[in-house]
Amino acid sequence: MASPITSSFQTSNLRSAFFGERKGFSVYSAPAANVGFLKKAVECKESRIGKQPIEVPTNVTLKLEGQDIEVKGPLGQLSMTYPREVVVEKDSGFLRVKKAMETRRASQMHGLFRTLTDNMVVGVSKGFEKRLQLIGVGYRATLEGRILVLSLGFSHPVRMDIPDGIQVKVEENTKIVVSGYDKSEIGQFAASIRKWRPPEPYKGKGVKYADEIVRRKEGKAGKKK
Structure with missing residues (x-):
């Protein structure tokens, strides 16, 4: 039989800062050893993707x-x-x-x-590939051996070394195809290309993924005369 829970009441006197009188209050305390906690089992469902061969x-x-x-x-x-x-x-x-x-x-x-x-x-x-597209007047890409050269409206061209295990192909001077066998490396290099000139929402100029949808914004309307 479990031992009964014993309790005690303690009375404390505090002086009121406003009235100068003493007020008493009671505190209920119970031994910590007799306090129980309800344990709930964590249910772990099997991953729908993980169970596929x-x-x-x-x-x-x-x-x-x-x-x-x-x-x-x-x-x-x-x-x-x-x-x-x-x-x-x-x-x-x-x-x-x-x-x-x-x-x-x-x-x-x-x-x-x-x-x-x-x-x-x-x-x-089979390999993976990531396609990018350059949009803008004068925006173009060329290859110089293992170096990708980008003209993106800066005062100088951007030169990027192509990592080992990754192949880059330029089509029509404005389309870049990044391919290889390591999906994470391909995505990281493609993201580093896009980072130089992300597509802006007004005219859509910049470097975007081929399957990327850029949400366009309306420019400020001129004052009516």
Whole structure:
């Protein structure tokens, strides 16, 4: 039988700052050892993306060692280390990323690392590309070996070194195609190109992604005569 909760009342006297009289009040206290807390189990749902298997093409080779994975294909080679919350298993031409424990963080990592793994497999076998477009009078792009030269209305042209593992192609002097096998590297380099002259909302001038929709704004209307 649980021990009964004992309580005590203490009386304290305080002098009123306004009336100069003493007022008493009572404080109820209970032993902390007898106070209980209700524990609620955290329900971790399985990730809709994480539970999908990853198909591995025949031209891609995998190497699994503990939490490390190495993917090699005709376009390149990528590697990654998984956190302890997830594990990866190979099953007859498929990869499956599973949770190693039932925690909230494991549920978050499940879908993320399944997507990263799929990007690695697709990247080394098929590759990725990002397209950009230059809009503006005199805006153009050219290639000088492994250097991308941009004319964007500045007093001097912008010269950008192309990282290893990334290919850049210029079409019609105003269209840039960035391709490679590492999706994150492609996105980062494409973003660095766009950063030099982001599209402005009034005339749409600048560097934008080919599938980007720029919301236009109306300019200030002149005074009526």
